[in-house]
Amino acid sequence: MTHEFESGFFVKEPAWHRLGKVLNNPPTTEQAIIEAGLDWKVLEEPIYRQQEDEFVSLPTHKCLIRSGDQQLLGVVSKAYHPLQNSEAFKWFDVLLHEGDVTLEAAGSLKRGKRIWILAKIQMNPVEIQEGDAIQPYLLLHNSHDGSTAIWIQFTPIRVVCWNTLSWASASRFEEEKKRKAFRIRHNSNIEEKLALAHLALDLSRRSFNTAIDEYKAMATKPISRELFELYIGNIFSSDSPTENWAFPLIQENFEAGKGNGGKTLWDAYNGFTEWLDHQRGKSEVSRLESAWFGDSARLRIKAHREALALL
Incomplete structure (x- = not known):
């Protein structure tokens, strides 16, 4: 259903779904979060139940609420720590500042319950055959309803028609074991784990070279x-x-x-x-x-x- 795409942007031309804003140039982190409609916070609120004549908060779970419109995003355990959208974008900051990537797209699905950011890795596209080029990207996706961890993975895309290709001879979970993808759990060590940016970029570049050999x-x-x-x-x-x-x-x-x-x-x-x-x-x-x-x-x-x- 179209309402599941809530907001988003793409640079220069829209992807296959033809939704979202189209920007003329790659945005900065600050611009991107606004253009993607992700400039809001995930608020944590207690859950109350009635016990005799009073309301008491549940000791095990809490609600995640979107600031602004108070949209309920999910119910999660007390140990769950949300990754704010601003923190997700900041993950790319060091790579943006060093010119290693540019932000290509970002958006919100299912009324903010899932967000994603796509960054183009600054490598020349490689032609598999004449006129048929492949470009490497990094994809970060996260849920705000507790349904998934934070995933960061290499994603090759076929330029001629924006087909998302795979260099996944295994599933994401098997890729993680081989260090081709990163799963970051929602816990208090998120910031420390997000320091894997350079490692993710290096592995993505190596994955791209191997993928090209397979495609050729x-x-x-x-x-x-x-x-x-x-x-x-x-x-x-x-x-x-x-x-x-x-x-x-x-x-x-x-x-x-x-x-x-x-x-x-x-x-x-x-x-x-x-x-x-x-x-x-x-x-x-x-x-x-x-x-x-x-x-x-x-x-x-x-x-x-x-x-x-x-x-």
Whole structure:
């Protein structure tokens, strides 16, 4: 539902959901938090229950409230420490000041319950094949309802059509073990853990170089119609992918999608990710959330794994 995208900005052009403000230039941290509609605080308030003739506060839980409109964000344990939006943006400050990244996008979903910040890593885009370039990003996403930890991860994006790609031969949790993603729990040591900025940037740059090698290998792998059907079937875990309603759309993307020619494994992989980002789901907003945080993120990882298995 469109109301789940509450506010946000993108630099120079909107992403696939076509929502939010479009800025002409990358903003500073101070500008970004305002343009994203995230210039509010998470307030902590006690929860009361009636006990005989008086109200007493619960010793185990508290409410998280958004300042300004008093929107209820969530109910969490007393040990939970919210990461304020201003602190999330400050995580990028040292990298911004040193010219390592620029802020590309940020926004609020589900009435402030989930926020995200996307920063472009200052590396030259790399062409996988002529006219088909990949750009590396860092994505920070956080929940204000207690549903998730704070995640910071490397995210490659295909420039020609803003497909979010995967370099996740494993899930986020497996990536964390391999130090390709960071999960920061909501506790009193958040500020100390946010000092991982330089490490995250370094690992992202190395991940990007490895991802490029994998993508180029896909681009040199010819694929037949039969192998294409096998590939899509393996992603969906189905013996008959043509019976899936999505298959005709994915096949069309494979053969004639943006930057595709229907000839290589790279075309097949991008045909699938184009479907995830631009065609799957009931609304543009649901595609955005699913692409980065939901089921589409899971399918993207599987598509990457299955592509590597065919190399």
